[in-house]
Amino acid sequence: MQTSLATERWKIVVLPDTNYNTPVELPALVDLHSTISQGLTIALSNADFDVLNLHYLGLPNCILEDCSTLTDQAIQQAAKRSGKEVNLALLYQLNMFKQRQAASQKWYFSLSGRLLDLQSGTQQDAFAVDNWANNPAKNCIGDCLGLWLNQNLALLAQDLGAVLSEKLDALPRRFHYQLNINNFNSAELQQINRYLKSIDGYVADILLADSANKNPTFNPNTKRTYQYISELSASELGEKLEKMNQQYSLALRFEYDNTKRQFDLMPKVETDSWTTLNQFIADLFPSPKQEDPQLQPSEEPSPNAAVTPPKEPETDEEKQARRDQQMWQQALSINTINSYQQYLTLWPQGQHIIQAEGAIKVFQDDENIWQKTVNQKTRQAFQQYLTLKPAGKYRRQAKQQLALLRVQQQREQKQRENKALADDYYYQQQNYPEALYYYQQAAKLGNVSAEYLLGKMYENGQGTEQNMRQAANWYTQAAKHGHNQAQATLGFMYSKGNGVDQDYSQAAYWYQKAAEQGHMNAQYNLAYLYSLGQGIVKNHQQAAYWFEKAAIQGDADAQNSLGKLYERGLGVSQDLAEAKRLYQQAADQGNQMAKINLRMLNN
Numbered sequence: 128m129q130t131s132l133a134t135e136r137w138k139i140v141v142l143p144d145t146n147y148n149t150p151v152e153l154p155a156l157v158d159l160h161s162t163i164s165q166g167l168t169i170a171l172s173n174a175d176f177d178v179l180n181l182h183y184l185g186l187p188n189c190i191l192e193d194c195s196t197l198t199d200q201a202i203q204q205a206a207k208r209s210g211k212e213v214n215l216a217l218l219y220q221l222n223m224f225k226q227r228q229a230a231s232q233k234w235y236f237s238l239s240g241r242l243l244d245l246q247s248g249t250q251q252d253a254f255a256v257d258n259w260a261n262n263p264a265k266n267c268i269g270d271c272l273g274l275w276l277n278q279n280l281a282l283l284a285q286d287l288g289a290v291l292s293e294k295l296d297a298l299p300r301r302f303h304y305q306l307n308i309n310n311f312n313s314a315e316l317q318q319i320n321r322y323l324k325s326i327d328g329y330v331a332d333i334l335l336a337d338s339a340n341k342n343p344t345f346n347p348n349t350k351r352t353y354q355y356i357s358e359l360s361a362s363e364l365g366e367k368l369e370k371m372n373q374q375y376s377l378a379l380r381f382e383y384d385n386t387k388r389q390f391d392l393m394p395k396v397e398t399d400s401w402t403t404l405n406q407f408i409a410d411l412f413p414s415p416k417q418e419d420p421q422l423q424p425s426e427e428p429s430p431n432a433a434v435t436p437p438k439e440p441e442t443d444e445e446k447q448a449r450r451d452q453q454m455w456q457q458a459l460s461i462n463t464i465n466s467y468q469q470y471l472t473l474w475p476q477g478q479h480i481i482q483a484e485g486a487i488k489v490f491q492d493d494e495n496i497w498q499k500t501v502n503q504k505t506r507q508a509f510q511q512y513l514t515l516k517p518a519g520k521y522r523r524q525a526k527q528q529l530a531l532l533r534v535q536q537q538r539e540q541k542q543r544e545n546k547a548l549a550d551d552y553y554y555q556q557q558n559y560p561e562a563l564y565y566y567q568q569a570a571k572l573g574n575v576s577a578e579y580l581l582g583k584m585y586e587n588g589q590g591t592e593q594n595m596r597q598a599a600n601w602y603t604q605a606a607k608h609g610h611n612q613a614q615a616t617l618g619f620m621y622s623k624g625n626g627v628d629q630d631y632s633q634a635a636y637w638y639q640k641a642a643e644q645g646h647m648n649a650q651y652n653l654a655y656l657y658s659l660g661q662g663i664v665k666n667h668q669q670a671a672y673w674f675e676k677a678a679i680q681g682d683a684d685a686q687n688s689l690g691k692l693y694e695r696g697l698g699v700s701q702d703l704a705e706a707k708r709l710y711q712q713a714a715d716q717g718n719q720m721a722k723i724n725l726r727m728l729n730n
Contacts (some may be wrong), residue, residue: 137214137295138177140184140206142197144218144241159280163219163238166281170288176295181650184209199243206245216243217291221280225262236258238283242294254294256286256534259544286537289530302360305389306353311379316351319371319379319392328358342365361388362461368392383460392400448478455479464490497521506532538572545569546577553580559590570601578605579613586626595626606637612703614641615649622652622661631662642673646694650677652686658688667698680710686713687721696727703728 141164142460168178184205186197225233239255263275308319323332336352357364361383368381368390406729441449451474453703458466458479467483467490474480493516500521502510509525509532516522549565550559563584569577582601599620605613618637621630635656638697642647654673657666671692677685689707693702707728713721 138179139171139215139217140179140213141217141219142186142202142222145522159221160275162280165219166284167217167288167291170285170530171292173530176292179213186212191627196713202243203245213245215295216334217241218243219287234262236260236278236279236283238280238287240287240291242291254287254290256283256287256290257541258537259282259541280554285583286534289527289534292527292530302357302364303388304357304361304364305387306355307352307389307391309391310350311392319606322371323353323355326357326359326364328363330356332356345621351370355390362463364390425680451477455483458483462486483662493519493521497525500525504528529690542569542572542574542577545572546574549577550578553589559584561590563590570604573608575605575608575610575613577610578598578602582613582616595620599626606684609644611641611644611646611649614644614648616639618649618652622656631656633662635662642676644679645676647677647680647682647685650674650680651682651688654685654688667692669698671698678712681716683713683716683718683721686710686716687718687724690721690724694724 143160164178171178171578184202184276185208186202186205206213206216217240219238222235222237224235235257236259237255237257241254258279260279263272267275297579306323308316311319323329332355333356334351335354335416336350338350359367365381365383372379378395379392380395381390383390388593425566454470454474455477458470460466464487467486468485470477471480473488475484479619496512496515500508506529509529512519513522513529519525545565545568549569550560550566553562563581566577566581566584570581578601582598582605584590585601586598599617602613602617602620606617614637618634620626620640621634621637627633635653638649638653638656642653650673654670654677657670657673659665671689674685674689674692678689686709690706690713692698693706693709695701707725708727710721713724
């Protein structure tokens with residue numbers, strides 16, 4: 128059996144999702160689509176995908192022509208009419224506007240896209256990238272302005288291509304094979320056909336040819352050719368075909384041609400019916416041995432005539448050598464560590480054992496280097512892998528990870544930029560509406576601090592009307608992302624019923640989260656709930672534990688409460704000296720209850 132790990136390359140056509148115009152401040156460039164598609168082509172080609180020309184399907188250029196009627200169905204129909212091999216359509220939308228504060232000199236660019244499967248008609252999840260760009264210089268007009276715009280669009284398109292690469296890897300692959308089924312009768316063909324349709328990953332099959340032999344009297348078998356579409360790679364499909372022998376008594380064998388993506392299925396023992404019949408009759412009625420007729424003088428062979436010696440039968444050693452070579456060629460065609468290990472198992476004394484062992488070592492080294500690279504998860508590590516293993520098994524994954532890390536780095540940079548703008552407006556200029564806007568932008572990109580500050584602004588009514596529900600929503604997002612101040616604040620809101628329904632169990636939950644991160648107020652409040660049994664099972668030992676955590680950080684209320692537990696022996700062993708010490712610490716900070724408790728204890 129010969130198999131291959133050859134993969135189906137996605138073939139993508141790119142076009143705008145709708146008509147659009149550039150803002151009046153920017154030039155209306157006719158090559159806008161060319162800039163975006165070129166950036167996508169570069170990014171996707173680096174990730175081993177194919178981007179096809181816009182006119183590949185005979186579709187209009189939406190920059191120059193009206194695309195308002197260009198529906199998904201129309202795109203599918205165009206793909207079918209073209210007869211071209213294209214899998215997906217990437218439809219993108221461009222959005223750009225100038226920042227509301229003219230003094231900041233910033234432009235916002237956003238490029239969003241969606242994938243349309245041209246075979247099934249299904250649409251994949253939408254995805255988008257965005258970027259802030261500095262406003263071009265005042266004297267930058269004409270070609271200068273066009274260059275500035277193209278540079279920003281090219282960068283944005285490459286970012287979208289990196290995100291798209293990740294999306295494409297998650298899509299189920301479709302592999303197209305040619306299946307030639309030779310020398311099986313009609314009943315066997317029906318069995319094979321049923322089995323092919325039952326294989327997991329089956330998508331479709333198209334009968335390309337169905338021809339019977341010219342002499343059906345002795346050989347009623349037929350030859351069929353299918354185009355077989357599957358989600359399985361060649362090696363996976365080969366394993367499924369191997370199992371067909373177990374399900375049906377067909378005794379078939381098959382070969383795979385990697386260059387043609389072609390499977391040939393045939394019986395294990397191929398015989399010619401007419402030859403077999405003649406041989407059968409000859410064995411039943413052997414003819415008497417005849418002597419060679421005497422050559423006439425005129426028929427004597429010329430001394431210069433070439434005499435073809437009879438072909439010597441193949442020896443056992445020659446057969447073994449031929450089979451060895453065939454197996455080695457199959458191992459080379461598959462080119463996986465398993466194929467070389469299988470060769471060594473079947474031919475432990477074969478003539479190619481040194482090459483097989485060397486190939487296995489190359490694969491093992493590749494695997495070891497890749498595991499170290501994955502463990503480090505840095506741009507330097509993935510780049511080093513590509514340098515060390517330019518043809519490695521994980522080359523594509525390394526490129527994808529580099530692209531994702533680049534997108535992540537840009538996303539983090541955008542977070543910091545928006546957060547810095549918001550902080551400047553909030554703390555320095557006290558321009559709360561603009562601060563609210565940029566905190567929202569940073570929060571959308573996942574900045575946890577911005578999520579918390581948005582909650583604070585909605586709670587205090589800064590830059591917007593006071594809205595405790597919105598405050599609770601933003602505090603919840605930040606709390607879920609691990610922000611301890613947001614967790615403590617959210618716990619307090621649940622305990623008081625501010626912006627949320629009062630719920631002591633939720634209050635205890637969020638206090639616990641913040642307390643475990645060392646938040647002093649949350650530690651005190653959690654201890655307080657334990658001492659009362661509100662929203663949590665009453666437990667003086669846990670109350671003493673968390674009061675002590677807050678007391679060590681200097682919380683006077685926690686010191687006073689812990690002193691009361693030592694005075695009464697609740698959750699701790701009674702210790703009046705320790706109680707006096709704690710009361711004194713709290714009293715020194717001006718805690719009035721501690722002063723009273725200390726005076727009563729001294730009396």
